[in-house]
Amino acid sequence: MSRRFLIALLILAPMSLSAQVSSDRIVNAAAEPQNWLTYNGAYNGQRHSALKQITAANAKNLELKWVFQAQNLGTFQATPLVVDGIIYTTQAPNDVVALDARTGRVFWIYRYPLPAEIRICCGQVNRGLAILGDTLYMGTIDANLLALDAKNGKPIWKTKVADNALGYALTVAPLVVKDKIIVGVAGGEYGIRGFMAAFDAKTGKEVWRFKIIPEPGEKGNDTWAGNSWEHGGGSVWVTGAYDPTLNLTYWGTGNPGPDWNPDLRKGDNLYSDSVIALDADTGQLKWHFQFTPNDAYDYDSVQVPVLVDGNWEGKPRKLMYWANRNGFFYVLDRADGKFLFGKPFVKLNWASGLDANGRPIQTPQPPGAETFPGLAGGTNWFSPSYNPRTGLFYVSAWENYRNVFEKTQQEYQAGRQYTAGRGGNPIPTAPNIPTLRRGPINTWTEAQGTGVVIAIDPKTGNHEWRYPMTDVTDSGILTTDSDLVITGGREGHFHVLDARAGQLLWKTSLGGPISSGPMTYAVDGKQYIAVNAGNSMFVFGLREN
Amino acid sequence: MPRLHRILFLTLLAAIGPVSHAHAQDHSGNYPPIAIENGALLYGANCAQCHGIGGDTVPGVALKTGTFKRAPTDQDLARLLTTGIPGTAMPATRLSPGEADSLVAYLRTMRDFNSPAVMAGNSTRGRGLFEGKGTCTTCHRVNASGSHVAPDLSDVGANRGADFLWRKIQDPSATMIPLNRPVHIVLKSGRAIDGRRLNEDTYSIQLIDNQERLISVMKSDVKEFSILKTSPMPSFKDRLAGQELADLVSFLVSLKGEN
Incomplete structure (x- = not known):
């Protein structure tokens, strides 16, 4: 059976064909593009869909089909899952909702009872769910991992992953690999010691743990002066990728702690600001690549690893594309972590370039001077996309954006923020660009930094095209086989661009910032696009008749 | 006790x-x-x-x-x-x-208030009846075990009193309230769907059917739609002895949804 025929058959299949989501289905997610079975749509992190009913020619006929209004005012950062006509998503921070994907009507809602006191740095957010069999998995902001019955939202098990009183939290959408649920912990502003852990899907028992900040006796601990490793940060709050052929799972790690005074933690500070490649069965580190050693700027490497099988310098190679918060675009060999290529994709001055091994040649700016990019980075956690048809890598970026960084002295106190500095405003008395959201009035970002969608040619790092926006953007990107780039921005505009030239094909205003990745699915042969803006999820499809 | x-x-x-x-x-x-x-x-x-x-x-x-x-x-x-x-x-x-x-x-x-006398029960024996002779798990589910066709009872003891459960088991239809209504749907295509209503609006119905599938039906596709006023649950008044009924109630009220 050809792949194309199989896809057509599956798209046309009635809803009653629902079956459990097996590990094999997630491995082969590309074969059922009507569904969205994991945070990034597929293990390769490409956020690219084979659906192509919505095209450049008919995008003008997109219309709103339904809206889900979350009963919460928190930022709506989740990417929903779609399984055989049913959407599963989180309502910030930790309610879970099952909706009919055609109508938006709710099958059930699970409300997680939150404790009265919660420690979290950057909003009570959640980025979504994982599914295996008929069970949904969610991390909670009080640092528990929860299994829920996908038929009725009833809890099955709950496992405490870490201690929220110390600032640990789970905001990441878990990743299912085989029979394990993999998560990392957030809390990089609280002096946590980050780790990844895998849990048995049936019982919730921890199977393995990888300590992102190594302790004495472990490899890498000598990259931390004195006892600074004890509160070394290295959080994980965006879902990683998985290569079934190598059985490696890849995760980006966050800033070292404290954020802004590297003098308090001299050394490279492994494995902060890195990509780590872990054996999915054991959690053993296979390789790592550190993007920003001894980071002074809060350049978390918490981005989605994008896995591409392609040619590099004439040879087939298992590649990894990565647009980093530090402003460089990287190409790595994901089998061994070898650095292949790197080039800035936004203006930067914290480094003058990368050496032959990809290590940055750091050029710290004098006190009071501006550092590009600012603390929120050239890009951040919002997901990029790769379209294998165009061979282009698409990323939402912040341009002309900088801060004046200041170091301070700070003692660690359990459960208190541990940052030892700040990213100050480059224009005194003017407002800083907030790392999260702000109000709907904008008279100032042209001087502070603006948003852009960039199509990067991974072979050269060159910009194939750019789609500039006045305000900065927190929107992820979706691409499709019909060569669409679907994204938005903090202004609340949701737009569809041509993947080859970046031309605007259609737009609408959703009235609130888009702070997550759009995704697409199909039910009864009709393609839909879902996107969160403000506190609501909006679903679009083609006008009928 | x-x-x-x-x-x-x-x-x-x-x-x-x-x-x-x-x-x-x-x-x-x-x-x-x-x-x-x-x-x-x-x-x-x-x-x-x-x-x-x-x-x-x-x-x-x-x-x-x-x-x-x-x-x-x-x-x-x-x-x-x-x-x-x-x-x-x-x-x-x-x-x-x-x-x-x-x-x-x-x-x-x-x-x-009409409050029938209830006998003392043993929840351990009640669990055995729930999973065995009572065949409750054929339709109900507790702590991730059993069927989704009827409501999940993992936390029923936190939401329903013994008195209510006592009456419910013996006369399911008399104690029905407008929740979890059984519905019978015939689509214009001829396909019949029986299940439990989870949600409804002017244009659509969401239910879980008797094969435990979550289904959403557009009313424009429906030929017949009945909300049943009799419970599909049988009465256990004559199927279980009085002590067994008390044991079963004892088990149900112990279910507080701890997970």
């Missing part, structure tokens, strides 16, 4: 003393039946462990009198139910204002 009442619920009222002066009470005495029904459920879930089904197991307290020296008005009683009585075993609760009003309605009318 030696008696039926031990099978029930959380500690609550402990020291509302009855008074002989009915004139001191200031309330209408007229309460909507639905409020009284809801109050009965709340009483079962929150009060009966200490006060008993009949409201008379705390020495010196007879709730069925409907009059209370510390709470002459309904407002006083609602406040007392949420604040508790300091210095006594009567704790504060998290009742919502609506719940407190319902509980007041029940307490004021308790003497007239």
Whole structure:
């Protein structure tokens, strides 16, 4: 059976064909593009869909089909899952909702009872769910991992992953690999010691743990002066990728702690600001690549690893594309972590370039001077996309954006923020660009930094095209086989661009910032696009008749 | 525990003393039946462990009198139910204002409320009946085991009282409330769907069907749609002996949804 025929058959299949989501289905997610079975749509992190009913020619006929209004005012950062006509998503921070994907009507809602006191740095957010069999998995902001019955939202098990009183939290959408649920912990502003852990899907028992900040006796601990490793940060709050052929799972790690005074933690500070490649069965580190050693700027490497099988310098190679918060675009060999290529994709001055091994040649700016990019980075956690048809890598970026960084002295106190500095405003008395959201009035970002969608040619790092926006953007990107780039921005505009030239094909205003990745699915042969803006999820499809 | 009442619920009222002066009470005495029904459920879930089904197991307290020296008005009683009585075993609760009003309605009318006698039960034996002879897991689910066709009962003891469950098991249809309605749908295509309604609006119906599938049906595709007023659950009045029924109720009220 050809792949194309199989896809057509599956798209046309009635809803009653629902079956459990097996590990094999997630491995082969590309074969059922009507569904969205994991945070990034597929293990390769490409956020690219084979659906192509919505095209450049008919995008003008997109219309709103339904809206889900979350009963919460928190930022709506989740990417929903779609399984055989049913959407599963989180309502910030930790309610879970099952909706009919055609109508938006709710099958059930699970409300997680939150404790009265919660420690979290950057909003009570959640980025979504994982599914295996008929069970949904969610991390909670009080640092528990929860299994829920996908038929009725009833809890099955709950496992405490870490201690929220110390600032640990789970905001990441878990990743299912085989029979394990993999998560990392957030809390990089609280002096946590980050780790990844895998849990048995049936019982919730921890199977393995990888300590992102190594302790004495472990490899890498000598990259931390004195006892600074004890509160070394290295959080994980965006879902990683998985290569079934190598059985490696890849995760980006966050800033070292404290954020802004590297003098308090001299050394490279492994494995902060890195990509780590872990054996999915054991959690053993296979390789790592550190993007920003001894980071002074809060350049978390918490981005989605994008896995591409392609040619590099004439040879087939298992590649990894990565647009980093530090402003460089990287190409790595994901089998061994070898650095292949790197080039800035936004203006930067914290480094003058990368050496032959990809290590940055750091050029710290004098006190009071501006550092590009600012603390929120050239890009951040919002997901990029790769379209294998165009061979282009698409990323939402912040341009002309900088801060004046200041170091301070700070003692660690359990459960208190541990940052030892700040990213100050480059224009005194003017407002800083907030790392999260702000109000709907904008008279100032042209001087502070603006948003852009960039199509990067991974072979050269060159910009194939750019789609500039006045305000900065927190929107992820979706691409499709019909060569669409679907994204938005903090202004609340949701737009569809041509993947080859970046031309605007259609737009609408959703009235609130888009702070997550759009995704697409199909039910009864009709393609839909879902996107969160403000506190609501909006679903679009083609006008009928 | 030696008696039926031990099978029930959380500690609550402990020291509302009855008074002989009915004139001191200031309330209408007229309460909507639905409020009284809801109050009965709340009483079962929150009060009966200490006060008993009949409201008379705390020495010196007879709730069925409907009059209370510390709470002459309904407002006083609602406040007392949420604040508790300091210095006594009567704790504060998290009742919502609506719940407190319902509980007041029940307490004021308790003497007239139809509350059948219930026998003492053993929850361990009840679990065995639930999973075995009672064949309850054919339709119901508890703690991730059983079928999704009928409601998941993992936390039924936190939401329903023993009295209600006792009646439910013996006469399912008589105790139906507008939740979890069984529905029968015939699509214009001829396909028939039987299941339990989860949601409905003007244009669509969401249900879980008898094959445990979540299904959404557009009403424009429907030829016939019936909301059934009789429960698909059989009566266990003659299928289980009285002691077995008590054991089953004992098991159900122990289910608090701890996960």
